[in-house]
Structures are given as structure tokens and as C-alpha cells.
Amino acid sequence: xxxxxxxxxxxxxxxxxxxxxxxxxxxxxxxxxxxxxxxxxxxxxxxxxxxxxxxxxxxxxxxxxxxxxxxxxxxxxxxxxxxxxxxxxxxxxxxxxxxxxxxxxxxxxxxxxxxxxxxxxxxxxxxxxxxxxxxxxxxxxxxxxxxxxxxxxxxxxxxxxxxxxxxxxxxxxxxxxxxxxxxxxxxxxxxxxxxxxxxxxxxxxxxxxxxxxxxxxxxxxxxxxxxxxxxxxxxxxxxxxxxxxxxxxxxxxxxxxxxxxxxxxxxxxxxxxxxxxxxxxxxxxxxxxxxxxxxxxxxxxxxxxxxxxxxxxxxxxxxxxxxxxxxxxxxxxxxxxxxxxxxxxxxxxxxxxxxxxxxxxxxxxxxxxxxxxxxxxxxxxxxxxxx
Ligand SMILES: Nc1ncnc2c1ncn2[C@@H]1O[C@H](COP(=O)(O)OP(=O)(O)OP(=O)(O)O)[C@@H](O)[C@H]1O
Numbered sequence: 001x002x003x004x005x006x007x008x009x010x011x012x013x014x015x016x017x018x019x020x021x022x023x024x025x026x027x028x029x030x031x032x033x034x035x036x037x038x039x040x041x042x043x044x045x046x047x048x049x050x051x052x053x054x055x056x057x058x059x060x061x062x063x064x065x066x067x068x069x070x071x072x073x074x075x076x077x078x079x080x081x082x083x084x085x086x087x088x089x090x091x092x093x094x095x096x097x098x099x100x101x102x103x104x105x106x107x108x109x110x111x112x113x114x115x116x117x118x119x120x121x122x123x124x125x126x127x128x129x130x131x132x133x134x135x136x137x138x139x140x141x142x143x144x145x146x147x148x149x150x151x152x153x154x155x156x157x158x159x160x161x162x163x164x165x166x167x168x169x170x171x172x173x174x175x176x177x178x179x180x181x182x183x184x185x186x187x188x189x190x191x192x193x194x195x196x197x198x199x200x201x202x203x204x205x206x207x208x209x210x211x212x213x214x215x216x217x218x219x220x221x222x223x224x225x226x227x228x229x230x231x232x233x234x235x236x237x238x239x240x241x242x243x244x245x246x247x248x249x250x251x252x253x254x255x256x257x258x259x260x261x262x263x264x265x266x267x268x269x270x271x272x273x274x275x276x277x278x279x280x281x282x283x284x285x286x287x288x289x290x291x292x293x294x295x296x297x298x299x300x301x302x303x304x305x306x307x308x309x310x311x312x313x314x315x316x317x318x319x320x321x322x323x324x325x326x327x328x329x330x331x332x333x334x335x336x337x338x339x340x341x342x343x344x345x346x347x348x349x350x351x352x353x354x355x356x357x358x359x360x361x362x363x364x365x366x367x368x369x370x371x372x373x374x375x376x377x378x379x380x381x382x383x384x385x386x387x
Pocket of ligand 1 (some may be wrong): 011016036037038040041042044195
């Protein structure tokens with residue numbers, strides 16, 4: 001979908017920003033460009049929509065040579081999101097979002113309806129936020145408007161330059177998750193520039209790791225972390241790459257442990273007997289609707305007065321993550337609740353729990369899987385154990 005074919009960019013002052021760059025981004029793929037400041041990521045991206053023109057080499061978008069395509073027509077098919085967002089301060093959020101559809105000649109009502117739909121899609125209620133002006137939004141909300149605006153004309157290609165860079169880490173993580181969720185349904189072809197290796201690993205189907213003016217490695221996050229192609233990449237991804245793998249490994253159903261379950265309305269004595277039989281010290285407690293409530297200890301159940309039910313003894317613990325979430329999220333929830341496990345839910349349905357031991361096993365599964373792809377003997381297992 002996007003092809004870089006021996007692309008070089010030399011600025012008039014002689015700076016060689018990008019040298020002989022060749023790689024391909026498949027249709028519907030999200031590729032992250034990551035590397036230290038000044039290594040040519042933004043230059044690479046701005047060549048795609050011809051805000052900067054290559055000195056030599058070819059760039060194809062959807063099979064068409066961009067230099068042979070009218071720049072205005074080219075840009076219609078390419079959404080562009082930048083860190084400073086660049087919203088028009090005197091236009092409402094709704095009108096900002098409707099900018100591109102209006103530019104390409106949609107009727108006002110249709111453009112606005114589309115804008116409202118997009119705001120909703122990025123999690124901003126159009127009724128509440130649509131009439132506001134950009135300075136009446138938080139940084140994270142502005143960023144979302146930027147994404148909505150870029151998507152408004154439904155371009156097949158999206159260029160994103162540090163789109164989540166200007167917000168604090170908590171908001172950034174939320175925006176990233178939300179964007180991943182969107183991308184799963186939209187399947188745009190995305191180039192996303194970041195200098196944050198964690199972001200590159202988390203979002204990228206593949207990542208291009210930049211050294212000065214060139215791509216040092218172009219591969220999946222698992223392969224980059226599992227087998228850095230050059231010492232430069234190894235240093236860039238860092239010694240804690242086992243830890244970073246937490247961000248790319250999703251929790252799967254078979255990673256889960258199945259502790260005993262006690263329902264609210266079960267007599268305490270019966271639950272106690274069950275735990276004894278199972279040799280378990282605690283059980284997960286689900287309420288009458290089968291939703292997670294928390295846990296109860298075997299000793300508490302055994303010491304309960306006659307006639308009591310689980311309900312009166314249960315401790316509330318709301319530590320849970322959705323199945324498919326990255327291991328990192330489970331780990332973070334465990335720490336946040338100071339818990340030895342987190343429940344894993346599918347919607348409201350309880351699937352099982354993830355314990356630290358299971359988390360470690362899942363991490364190993366992910367290393368093994370990548371090792372099969374990249375040559376098992378070459379993978380440094382120590383980095384995972386250390387993590
Ligand atoms: N208009 C320009 N004229 C001359 N040199 C430029 C110009 N724009 C960028 N450069 C240089 O080209 C190189 C690559 O810049 P680029 O902005 O592509 O890097 P980057 O990897 O995106 O950096 P950052 O992460 O800091 O945004 C840098 O050395 C930069 O100073």
C-alpha cells in the first residue's frame with residue numbers, strides 16, 4: 001500500500017535526512033517509525049503526502065507514484081495527525097472535525113453528521129463537545145479531535161506524527177488503547193512516528209527502528225525485542241526488552257488459572273468444605289448475576305457462624321482486565337490493587353485469574369513463539385527472566 005523504493009532526502013543545506021530507504025507497508029497495516037530525535041522519521045512521513053519531496057527514489061501509495069499524482073488529490077486520501085493537533089481556534093470542535101469533508105465538497109449537513117459520528121467514535125459526545133472551541137478541551141480531548149478530523153473523509157492512509165505525545169502517560173495509554181480498538185475495525189494503512197519505544201512496540205504491527213537517516217531494522221515488535229538486528233537496535237530497545245514484551249503479549253484464555261468459585265448465596269459451610277476438598281486457600285466470589293465481586297478466604301469460611309452465606313464474608317476486590325489485554329495491564333492492575341491475582345473477564349463473564357506465575361509463563365510463551373520465527377538459539381532468554 002505504501003512503498004519506499006530507495007528513497008533519499010537531502011535538504012538544500014546539505015543535510016542528508018534520509019538515505020536510500022526501502023520498505024513496504026501493507027494495506028491495513030500499522031507501522032511505527034521509532035528512533036532518536038533527528039534521525040529522519042518525520043521527513044520520511046512528510047514525503048508520503050508530499051509536504052516534503054524526495055531527492056531521489058520512488059514512493060508509491062496504493063501502487064501510484066506520488067510524484068505523478070496531483071498533490072491535492074493525493075492528500076485527500078491521506079489523513080494527517082500531528083502532535084500540536086493544529087485545530088482552528090475560532091471554529092467549534094464539530095466544524096473542525098468537518099473541515100476535510102467540507103473542503104472536498106460535501107454538503108454542510110452531511111459533513112457535520114459525519115463529524116458527529118467521528119467524534120462519537122473517538123469517545124467524545126458530539127452533543128457536549130461538538131459546540132465547544134478547542135481551548136475548552138483538555139489536551140487529550142484535543143488530540144482525539146485531531147484523530148477524528150483526520151478520519152473524517154475516511155482516507156485509506158493515515159499519517160500520525162507523535163499523535164499521543166503531548167499528553168500525560170495515563171491519558172496517553174488510554175488514547176493508545178482506544179486507537180488500537182478503532183484500528184481493529186477501520187484497518188487503515190497507518191504510519192505512526194514516535195520516539196517512545198514502548199508506544200512503538202505496543203501499537204506497531206511492524207516497526208521501523210531508525211538510526212541516523214536509515215532504517216536499522218524493520219520487523220514485528222516481537223522480533224525486534226527478541227532478536228535486535230544490530231548492536232544499535234539492541235541498545236535502543238534497551239536491556240529491559242523482556243519487560244517491554246509485557247506490552248505486546250496479550251492475555252489468552254489458556255493462560256488463566258481456575259480457582260474455586262463461590263457464589264454469594266452459597267452457605268459458608270458448603271463453600272468451606274469445597275475449598276478443603278480442593279486444597280485451596282481462597283475462592284473468587286461472584287455475585288448473584290455472575291459478576292466479579294472479590295474473594296473470600298478458606299479460614300474465614302471455616303470459622304463462619306452456622307447459617308451464614310458467602311455474601312457476608314466476601315471481600316470486595318475489583319482487580320480485573322479484559323481478555324486480550326496486554327500482560328502489562330494485568331501487571332499494573334495487580335500492583336495497583338496490591339493483589340496476588342487479577343480476574344480476567346470477557347465482557348461481564350468471568351473467565352479465570354492471572355497470577356504472577358501464569359504471567360511469567362505467558363511471557364515465556366511469547367518469547368518461544370518469536371524464537372521460532374527468528375531462530376530459537378539466538379534469543380536471549382535471560383532478559384525475560386530478569387524482567
Ligand atoms: N527543512 C530542513 N532543512 C534542513 N535540515 C532539516 C530540515 N528539516 C529537517 N532537517 C534535518 O533532517 C534530519 C531529520 O529530521 P526529522 O525531522 O526527519 O527527524 P525526526 O527523526 O523526525 O526527529 P524528531 O523525533 O526530533 O522529530 C535532522 O537532522 C534535521 O535537523
